[in-house]
């Protein structure tokens with residue numbers, strides 16, 4: 001079985017930057033790597049992603065409907081892409097996974113935690129990442145980076161600093177005392193963050 005590694009953190013923390021660099025390194029040392037993301041990763045998942053990011057003609061999504069869309073994308077992803085890749089022996093690097101639902105839908109949108117946990121487990125059949133990297137930045141830094149990027153903000157990125165603060169605190173609290181997580185300070189150089197991540201991969205899996 002390959003290793004299953006997920007990346008988490010608030011908007012703009014550097015997940016996509018770091019996952020790409022890790023994929024490049026693993027490939028360069030001869031590993032087969034599947035780089036994927038949530039929501040998305042499959043045809044169905046990418047269509048759900050477009051709905052979640054773009055919204056539907058401005059209609060406010062019910063928090064439960066939103067959660068179920070994430071879980072539908074996740075179920076398709078686990079069964080159709082992640083499990084087959086791990087079984088082939090590939091490492092799977094996934095930009096967000098079920099921890100995002102715990103903190104965004106559970107902590108920040110205040111859906112009952114046990115319901116989110118149940119649906120996560122249902123969608124994944126209990127698949128757990130071997131390692132989850134949380135890249136931690138403050139909500140103020142997040143907003144600064146999103147504005148600097150200059151793109152139009154999507155439906156979730158338009159949430160308030162308070163919302164991102166809740167999400168960040170949610171991540172910090174799930175990481176505490178759980179060895180599945182590596183918490184890295186995201187307000188360092190891109191390459192320093194990447195060094196920490198590679199070191200952790202080496203220590204755990206090589």
Ligand SMILES: Nc1ncnc2c1ncn2[C@@H]1O[C@H](COP(=O)(O)OP(=O)(O)OP(=O)(O)O)[C@@H](O)[C@H]1O
Pocket residue numbers: 009010011012013014015016017018145149186187188189190193
């Ligand atoms: N360590 C860093 N220091 C400063 N800026 C960074 C750092 N890492 C990434 N950035 C910049 O911050 C922005 C967000 O980075 P990136 O897209 O990797 O984050 P993300 O977590 O994937 O964001 P999103 O949640 O929106 O997908 C980009 O403009 C990127 O160049």
Ligand SMILES: [Mg+2]
Pocket residue numbers: 015016017095
């Ligand atoms: Mg990203």
